[in-house]
Structures are given as structure tokens and as C-alpha cells.
Amino acid sequence: MSRAVGKKTDSNIRQNVGDHRVKIPPLTVSFSDEVADPSQAVVSFKFGNGQRKNVRFSSNGTPLRRSGDALFCLGLLPAVELGAELIVKSAVDPQLLANAEKIQKLICSWNPNSRPVAIQADTESRSYPSGRCRGVFYSGGIDSSYSLATEIDRLEKIVTIIGANSSRPDSPSSERLRQTAIGVSQRFGLDPIIIETDIRDVSDRLIGWVEYHGALLSAVRHLLSDEIEEQLIAASGDENSYLRPWGSHPLLDPLFGTSGAKILHHGLVARAAKFERLLDAPVLLQHLQVCDRSEAGSCGRCDKCTFVLFALDVFQVRDVPSVFAGHRPDRRRINISGPSSESDWLSLRDAALQRNRRADLVEAIEKAASKHQINWAWKHALHIYTLHKAYKQFKRRRRYLADSRGPEGQTGP
Ligand SMILES: [Zn+2]
16 A cells, blocks of 8 residues: 655745755665575665665674564654655555654644654564564663663563764774673673664764764664564653753654554653662672773763763762773863753762752852853854754755765756
């Protein structure tokens, strides 16, 4: 059965790109038939009548289900970002396709420059093997470590994605994450699934990682749907997350799941409370990996490292994880960049107050929060965030148009 979601009108297939109203060619996602190994899958992104970019997914042995549900998750948000019709070349679960309207409505409510797009996809009801289990995405950070620690008795699989952050799969930090996932799995008697991908080589041209990362997790979740019935995505904030546009969101993540392949956005808990929970799970605390800047494991200077260094101090952790042992917390590096980080730091301030610890830290956090609130108010009044987002979206659409041209300059399929 063929089904299209969204009304295909001039208003949603023609978007403003600069001063011109131009037709945005469709984005087509499909699986390549070239790979016979069941632990590998290659997804093709075709830009209009032009370029085709392949993205590789491979597991450490677990067969990957070449499901149109994964293609749907991979393609929908880039299509909305670009204003392009989405064509999915494998059948999609009817429930998931029906969720497209809610997903697009949410995304477009966050970005005034986006409009719902039309979708072409066949639908097919799903059946899954019996005896599937529950899993959690684990990246070594505070959030996923907390979800793992609190749900350990009801989990069987740890799913770790290599290549989702900015590091290359063969980099030292990727190898450390790989070994951490395997080591933690062994300590808790869980089965590690390691997924490697080069998705960023393609996705970064189409959409920002902040907007896209939850959809990528959801796609991997569907690739693993023959193994996992319910998959946990760790919340990256507390209850304030409902108010924040973010690629992994308590309202968005479940919509990328289905009744047969569920997604649970887990742990809307203050960051300091999550960290405190890890004091009872020293294996996870010792394996914390939060830094995106250092191949050595911790730069000691970025926002994430600074938070952990102060949290170690506030909670008086004696056995400091080795990657943080050479660094000292520096108040001058406390940077509150948005409502989520404000919530994180205020939770650490409250923890310090409760323990009568670090009056200097409490003062520094409150000073940073005041500065942030003033900056935030000004940037909103001047529409800085909206203008910045519109500029990046304009550049992506212009690049996509150039990549979509066929041999004779045609942009249609
Ligand atoms: Zn760092």
C-alpha cells in the first residue's frame, strides 16, 4: 500500500532560498543491496537527481534489520530541515508513518523556517521474533550511565555507537569508548552491541547534530528491532527538557518508536542527582567519558569536564577516575550556555549548599547564572538564535540544491 503523509502543495515543496523561490528536490533514502553480511547495512541518501551518498552501519555480530523504519528515522528530519519531500524506498510501520505528522508539527514549532514535508512510503505491519529484550544506549556519559545504573535489573543489552560524536571510528577516544562499553557490559553481565557508523560524513551536510542525534539513535534502535523490544534513550536534562528544542526530547523520542519497537526517553532527573547516583555504581563512575575535545579522555577545561571536576569535589569522591585525576576544577571556566546547562549547574549549587561545601563555587554558579539570564534575554529579544538557525538552514538548502543537480542540471527524480 502506498501512502503519502502531508499535502503535497506548492507551499511545502517550494521554499525560500535566499531571494528566490525554488523547488527543493526530494530526498530519497534506501538500503543498498550490495552488502550481504547481515551485521552490516548501507543506507543511501539520494539528493534529487544528483549525488548519492552512502552511510555504513556495522555491528559486532548482531544482525541488522534492514527496516524502512530506520530509513524513515534517518530521512525525516533532514527532509524537514531542507524543505524536501522524503521518499522512503522500504516499507514503513503504519504506526510510525502516522507519527510523522506529530513529529513534523513538533519540529516546525521549534523552527519558524521549517514546514511539514510530503512523504512517499509504502506501509507494512511488523512482526518480530519472540523473546526480545530491553536495551539502553550507553556512551559513557553521566546521563546514559545513570540510566544504566537505575535500570540494570531490567536490561540485557548495552548499545554503544561509535562514530556518532565527532571522533573517527579508529581514533583513540573511539577505541576507549569501545573498550569501556565491553568492560562495563562484562561487569554487569550484559551483552554489548557496538554499532559503528560514518553517518556524520553525510548528516552534517544536511542537518545539525543537535537536531539530528535523537533520530540517529532511533534509526539504530530499529536496525536492532529483531533483538530489542524496548530501547532506552537517556534524557540529557531534567523536567526542563520539555521546554527545550533538542534532537532527543521527551516528546519526540517515543514518536520514533512503535508498539513493537518501543523507545523510552529515560531519566528526567537533575544532573547533580544523576552524578550522585553513580557514587553507588563505582564501575560506571570510573568509566565516565564526557569530553569531546580530548583524545586523552579529558581536557579538564570544557563545560562537561568542568562540571564533572566540580561534582567530584562537591560529592567528595576520593577515588577520582584516572582521566580526571590530573585536572583541578577552575571556577573561571563555569559557563552557562542555555537553560539546560543552567539547570545542571543550579542542581550542583544546591548539592553544594546541602553539604555546606564550596561557598566559592556557589557564588561562581550564581554569578554565571545571572550573566546567562541577561545574555539569554538579549539574544531572544534580538532573535539571535532564530537568525543564526535561519542562516545555517539557508546554507544547507543552497548546498543541497547544488548537490541535487543531475547531469543536465535537472533537480527532479
Ligand atoms: Zn573536556
